Amino acid sequence: MTDADGRVRLGGRILPLARLREHAGEYATVFSRAKAEVGHAECLCRNPALRLVIRCSRAGRYHLAGWPGDGERHEAACPFHKLAPGLSGREGYSAEAIREGDNGVSIRLDAVLARSLTEPPVAKASSEQQEGRARRTVGLLGLLHWLWEESQLTAWHPRWRRRNWWICHARLHEQIEGCSINQDPASTALHIVPPFHPDSAERTTAAFEGFKARLGRHGLKEHRGLVLGEIKTVTPTQYGVRVALAHQRTPLYASTALHQRVVRSYRSAFAEAASEQDARRVGLFLVELSPKGHLSIVDMAAMLVNRLYIPADSSHEVAMGNALAAVGRAFVKPVRYDGTDAVFPDFVLTDVAPHAYVEVYGIRGRESYEQRKSVKQAYYQRRGAQLIEWDVAEPMPDLSLPGVGRPRRHAEGVGLGGRPTPG
Secondary structure, eight states: OOSSOOEEEETTEEEEHHHHHHTGGGGHHHHHHHHHHTSSEEEOSSSSOEEEEEEEOTTSOEEEEEOTTOGGGSOTTSTTOOOOGGGSGGGGBOTTTEEEETTEEEEOBSSOSEEESSSOOOOOOOOOOOTTOOBSSBOHHHHHHHHHHHTTTTEEOGGGOOOOHHHHHHHHHHHTTTEEETTEEHHHHEEEOOOOOGGGHHHHHHHHHHHHHTSEEETTEEEOEEEEEEEEEEEEOSSEEEEEETTOSSOEEEEHHHHHHHHHHTHHHHOHHHHTTTOEEEEEEEEEEOTTSOEEEEEEEEEEEOTTOOBOSSHHHHHHHHHHHHTTOOEEOOOOTTOTTOOOOSEEEOSSSSOEEEEEEOOOSOHHHHHHHHHHHHHHHHHTOOEEEEETTSOOOOOSOBTTBSOOOOOSSSOOOSOOOOO
16 A cells, blocks of 8 residues: 555566565566666656666565656655655664675664573664764664654655555565565564554454564574654553553553663653644564563654654644644655764655645754854755744744745745755
């Protein structure tokens, strides 16, 4: 299932992308012939058509990916559209951390998924950037942001009309096809909670039990796993907290110390104000099997999202994301991955050329925040970037597309030159 209607040319045939994604197995011969004879597929969102990479997973399942460097050239509503590289935290990694090839993507996660029981524990690799060098491993938040960005869940276009967990799951599940995490197939290392439906409940339960069966001690190794889902509730227990995920009966458990650390690290995701804006929380959990058979959280990353599952860094950004969608704007939310110091626009409007930008100012009186705000404003001003600004103490500005509603407030100038990485 997909929330965009695209068409691709594959081996001389023009086919709906949605059908290729949902029924890839039926077109295995077409994929194979196109890969051998042409070497690539083509996206028809533009004329002339743009090349697409044909990948084949270890299991023999084919899927399509954007051609390196072509993301900006795709139409804004196209599933293969991407922002400029300078607008993504992915730029902070080396080729060792995220490696792309004909057979898929290899992720080097900084968490240990399989530990030898006969050797001393290996110190956790640091994903922190040192002395200007790119990070060699990906943290849990980085992996969560990569999955969201590559699945185009950081983007919205009014043509898509709706997005629910069913669509999110379908896009995420497709993304992990042909992907490996620490050399393990992502499809086995990572359990993405599927949307509940009575007709598939038995199959879903069997898949989850299969995931649990791979955890724990097997031979001379102890295995951990990853769970990705929407956080429904977090309730206290005698020993810590119980995390209930939407669409899943089996809860996860965390110690009080871990939960307190996570709340400090992801304040916006657990803030009371977020619930007032119809916000949601998505979590990526590193889990292990407890002696009693429960899933214990070893570590986790949490992400605040709006009602369309678009990431946000605050409850104010949730409100802005909802408002942009309500007036029919097409936009993308840049994500930082593990780069906590990275500075990007809060939103990029992709329905105008050149792209315009949105900044949400939610903090007053903090010197460091005001300095960064001034630097960003000066950056946009120098480059003549179209800019919408919202000081949350004031009413929401006009967000409508130029020519549709009132003129937007913007910086003086005619266009943006270069890749915007303010600050």
